Amino acid sequence: MTDQTTTTTTIDPRNPRYNKFEVMIYTRYERFWHWSQALLIFVLFVTGLGVHGTHNLLPFGLAVKIHTIAAIALVLLWIFTTFWNFTTGQWKQYLFKKGIFSVIRFYAWGILLGEPHPYKKSLQRKQNALQSLAYMTFMMIVGPALWSTGIIYLLRDLWSGYSWSGEGLYIIAYLHTAAAFVMGMFVIVHIYMTTTGKTPFHYIRTMISGYDNIELSEVEEAYIAETKTVKIRPSGPIKK
Amino acid sequence: MRHGEGVKGKALLNKNWQPRDNIRLASEGEKMPVHNLYTAFRGGAFALLLALASGTAAYAQQTEPAEKPTTTPVVESATQPAAETAPAAEATQPAAEAAPAAEAQPAAEAEPTTPPAKETAAESGPKPVTTSDSAAQNGLNTTADHSKFNALQGPFANGSEVTQACLKCHNKAGHQFMKSLHWTWNYKHPKTGQKLGKRHLVNNFCTNARGNEGMCAVCHASYNWSEETADHHFDPTVENQKNIDCLVCHDSTGKYYKTLPTRGNPACAVMFEGLPKLDLVKIAQNVALPSRANCGTCHFNGGGGDGVKHGDLDSSLKHPSRSLDVHMDEKGLNFACTKCHRTKNHMVQGSRYEMLAKDTGGTGKPGIGRDVASCESCHGNSPHPNTKILGIKLNSHTKKVACQTCHIPALARGGVATIVDWDWRTAGKLDKKGEGFQINNYHQGDGKHRHTYRSIKGDFVYGETWTKEDTERLKKKRAQAKHAQKDGEHKEEHYKYPTEDRKLLPHYAWFDGTMKYTTIDTKFDPKKQPIEINGFSGSYNDPKSRIWPFKRMHTFQPYDKGNNTLVYMQLWGNDDKAFWGNYNFDKAIAEGMRKSGIPYSGKRGFIETYSYWPTTHMVAPKEKALKCGECHSKNGRLANLTGFYMPGRDGLPLLDFVGYLILIGAFGGVILHAILRLMTRRFRKGHTHD
Numbered sequence: 001m002t003d004q005t006t007t008t009t010t011i012d013p014r015n016p017r018y019n020k021f022e023v024m025i026y027t028r029y030e031r032f033w034h035w036s037q038a039l040l041i042f043v044l045f046v047t048g049l050g051v052h053g054t055h056n057l058l059p060f061g062l063a064v065k066i067h068t069i070a071a072i073a074l075v076l077l078w079i080f081t082t083f084w085n086f087t088t089g090q091w092k093q094y095l096f097k098k099g100i101f102s103v104i105r106f107y108a109w110g111i112l113l114g115e116p117h118p119y120k121k122s123l124q125r126k127q128n129a130l131q132s133l134a135y136m137t138f139m140m141i142v143g144p145a146l147w148s149t150g151i152i153y154l155l156r157d158l159w160s161g162y163s164w165s166g167e168g169l170y171i172i173a174y175l176h177t178a179a180a181f182v183m184g185m186f187v188i189v190h191i192y193m194t195t196t197g198k199t200p201f202h203y204i205r206t207m208i209s210g211y212d213n214i215e216l217s218e219v220e221e222a223y224i225a226e227t228k229t230v231k232i233r234p235s236g237p238i239k240k
Numbered sequence: 241m242r243h244g245e246g247v248k249g250k251a252l253l254n255k256n257w258q259p260r261d262n263i264r265l266a267s268e269g270e271k272m273p274v275h276n277l278y279t280a281f282r283g284g285a286f287a288l289l290l291a292l293a294s295g296t297a298a299y300a301q302q303t304e305p306a307e308k309p310t311t312t313p314v315v316e317s318a319t320q321p322a323a324e325t326a327p328a329a330e331a332t333q334p335a336a337e338a339a340p341a342a343e344a345q346p347a348a349e350a351e352p353t354t355p356p357a358k359e360t361a362a363e364s365g366p367k368p369v370t371t372s373d374s375a376a377q378n379g380l381n382t383t384a385d386h387s388k389f390n391a392l393q394g395p396f397a398n399g400s401e402v403t404q405a406c407l408k409c410h411n412k413a414g415h416q417f418m419k420s421l422h423w424t425w426n427y428k429h430p431k432t433g434q435k436l437g438k439r440h441l442v443n444n445f446c447t448n449a450r451g452n453e454g455m456c457a458v459c460h461a462s463y464n465w466s467e468e469t470a471d472h473h474f475d476p477t478v479e480n481q482k483n484i485d486c487l488v489c490h491d492s493t494g495k496y497y498k499t500l501p502t503r504g505n506p507a508c509a510v511m512f513e514g515l516p517k518l519d520l521v522k523i524a525q526n527v528a529l530p531s532r533a534n535c536g537t538c539h540f541n542g543g544g545g546d547g548v549k550h551g552d553l554d555s556s557l558k559h560p561s562r563s564l565d566v567h568m569d570e571k572g573l574n575f576a577c578t579k580c581h582r583t584k585n586h587m588v589q590g591s592r593y594e595m596l597a598k599d600t601g602g603t604g605k606p607g608i609g610r611d612v613a614s615c616e617s618c619h620g621n622s623p624h625p626n627t628k629i630l631g632i633k634l635n636s637h638t639k640k641v642a643c644q645t646c647h648i649p650a651l652a653r654g655g656v657a658t659i660v661d662w663d664w665r666t667a668g669k670l671d672k673k674g675e676g677f678q679i680n681n682y683h684q685g686d687g688k689h690r691h692t693y694r695s696i697k698g699d700f701v702y703g704e705t706w707t708k709e710d711t712e713r714l715k716k717k718r719a720q721a722k723h724a725q726k727d728g729e730h731k732e733e734h735y736k737y738p739t740e741d742r743k744l745l746p747h748y749a750w751f752d753g754t755m756k757y758t759t760i761d762t763k764f765d766p767k768k769q770p771i772e773i774n775g776f777s778g779s780y781n782d783p784k785s786r787i788w789p790f791k792r793m794h795t796f797q798p799y800d801k802g803n804n805t806l807v808y809m810q811l812w813g814n815d816d817k818a819f820w821g822n823y824n825f826d827k828a829i830a831e832g833m834r835k836s837g838i839p840y841s842g843k844r845g846f847i848e849t850y851s852y853w854p855t856t857h858m859v860a861p862k863e864k865a866l867k868c869g870e871c872h873s874k875n876g877r878l879a880n881l882t883g884f885y886m887p888g889r890d891g892l893p894l895l896d897f898v899g900y901l902i903l904i905g906a907f908g909g910v911i912l913h914a915i916l917r918l919m920t921r922r923f924r925k926g927h928t929h930d
Contacts, residue, residue: 051872052887052888052891053872053873053887056869059867059868060869060872064629064630064633065630069629107913111917112917112923113923114923157639160636160640161783163781166780166885169885174895177892177896177899180899181899181900181902184902184906188903188906188910189906189909192910192913192914195914
């Protein structure tokens with residue numbers, strides 16, 4: 001806390017100085033959301049493949065039971081998270097950002113050559129352009145494709161009497177399956193990307209503790225010191 | 241109070257009920273929970289009623305003269321107090337006596353033409369001797385003791401005289417019964433308009449009852465069938481009422497049997513030698529509502545032998561265990577057939593000509609129910625718990641899947657095999673002496689042998705469901721029965737048990753409930769073999785259809801090659817035209833067709849046929865119902881059904897291919913990326929980013 005107190009007195013907004021801090025950028029709810037969602041998606045993916053007939057690790061009935069419970073839990077989580085995103089204004093994090101090609105270029109070969117990451121994480125910008133686009137796709141296309149078809153399937157009793165129910169079932173099933181494959185791909189790449197931080201486990205640790213190394217401007221520092229709206233601690237434990 | 245432990249009292253009152261204690265407690269105002277007070281009150285009230293009833297009974301017996309004249313026996317029955325029926329029922333104890341007798345002749349049981357009385361299977365050994373099978377299965381205590389009726393004191397020269405005695409009091413029964421399918425053997429299908437019923441149909445077992453009534457009418461509930469009266473035998477006339485056979489359905493002693501209407505070929509006549517003489521007085525005095533054994537007399541032996549026809553109806557249902565049939569379980573619910581096949585005015589519910597493939601009528605009004613022989617009429621349309629995920633799932637299955645499909649996991653599970661394949665082409669082989677013969681090359685689950693070839697019928701293939709554990713259980717049961725009886729009549733060496741596990745799965749299909757028959761008039765295209773004796777339709781998109789299990793019977797049987805129709809054969813008779821004696825198909829078909837006035841080209845061949853028998857009995861307890869994966873898997877039981885998407889079975893091959901490719905591609909891509917990162921690691925020493 002010593003750094004904080006010394007800097008507060010010498011702010012020059014036109015020429016800000018930056019200091020590194022461990023800042024709580026993923027709040028408790030965000031982490032709860034992330035990890036419970038991760039668990040549910042993993043469970044849904046494994047049981048879903050079981051229901052699809054890809055493997056026989058579980059009896060079909062048990063797979064259906066777990067898949068259904070997990071799906072309902074995930075839908076509830078998403079409803080609550082949507083509420084959270086809008087009330088906290090965090091939904092803005094997922095908006096399209098410029099510079100997506102430089103991020104793609106970085107992961108394609110810049111990372112191999114040791115180039116610096118084209119994007120700097122800041123207090124108000126948690127995600128790079130590629131992340132934002134990926135998560136937006138996840139939340140607006142893949143997710144809805146899964147939950148909408150899933151809910152329609154769960155409510156099959158309401159429409160199984162119609163003459164088109166046979167054909168309808170095929171469409172629902174194929175859409176759900178296709179979206180699930182995309183989700184699977186997303187998860188594989190997403191997990192791999194977590195290893196591209198400073199150390200292979202840096203991002204995972206960040207997502208557990210909520211703290212990441214971020215450069216704060218003196219203004220931000222002063223604001224945080226005054227309002228205590230964001231938890232920070234001096235850069236230290238996560239240092240290289 | 242001696243009737244406090246009577247049958248009725250036992251069923252209605254608390255097991256630990258102590259009437260006097262309860263009354264004393266209540267009257268002394270000691271603290272009692274409310275429900276105990278209620279029980280005590282109810283119990284006390286019943287005790288009083290029962291006491292009054294038995295008192296009246298005792299008084300009535302003492303005061304009434306033994307030969308008190310009565311205007312009609314109906315009045316007499318009214319004077320018989322209810323309490324009197326329990327001891328009367330105890331006195332009958334019929335089935336237990338019949339059991340050992342049947343057990344002594346295991347070989348005879350497999351004989352398809354053995355008369356009913358001998359067919360009493362007795363795997364369970366000694367039975368409780370307190371009530372008759374009928375009383376136990378129907379859960380009834382009657383208000384009439386038939387042994388006291390003047391009309392039933394005999395003597396009776398024959399069954400018809402018993403019937404005439406019955407009809408004196410049951411004066412509407414004759415009219416009623418003659419309207420039922422059990423009498424008419426004639427059914428006009430309300431939708432297809434086809435003339436069905438045993439009087440017309442050709443099946444793919446013994447092919448036709450028509451023309452062979454001299455034998456087949458043993459399962460027609462009548463007497464005095466003969467060639468001469470044949471034309472009018474089924475007519476619902478008052479004169480014919482004396483020919484009704486009441487006893488085959490209402491005998492509760494298990495000692496009643498019928499012989500064939502005619503003697504047939506001399507070789508067949510020996511079947512009925514040495515049978516005990518019928519005690520018609522005793523039988524008439526012990527009539528009751530039909531038990532499973534009564535119905536089974538014919539329905540367990542359809543197709544010419546025990547279990548031959550249906551695969552879900554055979555003698556093992558006389559004394560079934562819970563695992564064989566949860567409803568008929570002898571030590572449990574012990575349902576009589578008529579519990580589901582509800583009967584009003586002798587009209588029995590349940591038909592396989594026109595079925596309710598999906599019954600959406602529900603359970604009916606409280607206390608009334610519905611006269612429908614469907615699972616749903618008792619269990620409703622949402623029989624599984626709606627408080628559980630899988631319960632909800634299963635309830636939604638009921639729209640498309642018949643209860644039977646999951647709850648009857650396999651066919652012929654009781655140790656009695658069913659015939660799945662019959663080949664008439666090989667019939668007629670003779671031994672060196674020029675006589676017909678039989679080969680018994682199959683031993684079914686209960687250890688009894690079955691014919692695999694008979695000169696009169698051809699070759700048979702059997703199917704059943706049986707495990708080594710079933711054998712062990714049965715052996716143990718038989719050993720206990722032997723020990724209990726100490727009669728040494730059990731001859732374990734007669735039995736030869738299967739050494740391998742056997743399984744007979746049903747054929748599954750979408751079924752809308754309507755059977756369309758290939759009748760004697762139906763012309764078919766022989767190129768389209770196998771011909772369906774009874775075909776049906778149904779599909780996922782038809783709201784009336786559901787997936788049903790069937791026993792599918794496969795047969796090669798004679799047909800008219802010139803006219804492309806099925807044929808009637810003269811099988812039974814004592815002249816040279818009957819196949820069962822002369823082994824000549826040409827003569828048998830020519831005569832069978834001539835007698836019914838059906839044109840016959842004179843050219844015969846053999847045609848491959850299927851018949852379908854909806855499976856609905858031998859309902860397993862819920863823990864033995866099919867597990868989801870039996871159908872929801874790539875090569876599951878419903879692998880051949882089309883027109884709908886089924887998770888676990890179906891998928892779009894292209895979608896799956898692309899999907900797995902994406903997953904593998906993503907996985908491979910990141911692995912490759914990781915390897916590249918590792919390989920280029922040394923170039924970037926010193927460089928970092930965050």
